[in-house]
Amino acid sequence: MSTALIRIALVALALGLSPALAQTTDIDAFKDAGDDAKVHASGFVCPLFIGHFERDAFGERDPSLGSDFCAYSARDGVYGTITLTPLKAAYDPKTALVPEFTEQEGIGGRMVGEKTMLLGGGATPISVYQRTYETTALETVHYRILFSGGTIGNWALEATVEFATPRDDEAKQQFLDAVYAEALAHVAKLPPGQTGAAPLAGPPKPR
Numbered sequence: 697m698s699t700a701l702i703r704i705a706l707v708a709l710a711l712g713l714s715p716a717l718a719q720t721t722d723i724d725a726f727k728d729a730g731d732d733a734k735v736h737a738s739g740f741v742c743p744l745f746i747g748h749f750e751r752d753a754f755g756e757r758d759p760s761l762g763s764d765f766c767a768y769s770a771r772d773g774v775y776g777t778i779t780l781t782p783l784k785a786a787y788d789p790k791t792a793l794v795p796e797f798t799e800q801e802g803i804g805g806r807m808v809g810e811k812t813m814l815l816g817g818g819a820t821p822i823s824v825y826q827r828t829y830e831t832t833a834l835e836t837v838h839y840r841i842l843f844s845g846g847t848i849g850n851w852a853l854e855a856t857v858e859f860a861t862p863r864d865d866e867a868k869q870q871f872l873d874a875v876y877a878e879a880l881a882h883v884a885k886l887p888p889g890q891t892g893a894a895p896l897a898g899p900p901k902p903r
Contacts, residue, residue, distance in 0.1 A: 800829040
């Protein structure tokens with residue numbers, strides 16, 4: 697399921713619709729934890745809040761790959777999606793994300809950035825590939841979508857953020873930092889099939 701389809705599913709859920717697309721599936725891959733967190737089979741904790749982002753949905757993303765997702769949103773139309781996929785072969789994020797890149801380019805998205813960064817902190821941060829597309833621009837705001845991917849333990853971890861720059865630059869980076877720090881805290885310590893412990897701490901977003 698592409699990032700765009702996940703966003704459509706969330707809209708349908710918000711409107712009270714019930715098409716197959718809007719269903720949260722494969723919830724057996726997630727276990728309940730404190731503060732309404734969901735712990736994935738990888739050990740990754742999807743808390744209810746990551747900073748000002750609130751979890752909207754979680755479930756199966758691509759049955760053929762065994763991948764699952766947690767989707768988040770913040771105020772002003774900022775969205776974040778986390779995807780976890782068990783590794784069955786060598787992982788190249790630039791190749792794995794080609795369907796997402798193709799989708800953006802097909803709707804007129806323009807690539808505006810590409811780099812590899814070390815995220816997650818600590819002595820052994822994760823090498824994370826990133827590519828950013830600009831979807832539209834106004835006089836003072838540019839709407840973009842950032843795709844990122846890296847590996848931790850026996851899992852591929854991808855995080856996508858839809859945001860407006862410069863307005864949401866800080867929120868975007870906080871989400872990415874939190875996601876990859878959480879992976880280092882739990883995923884690397886567990887083989888597939890086991891679950892982790894305490895969730896990420898995050899203040900609830902203002903209502």
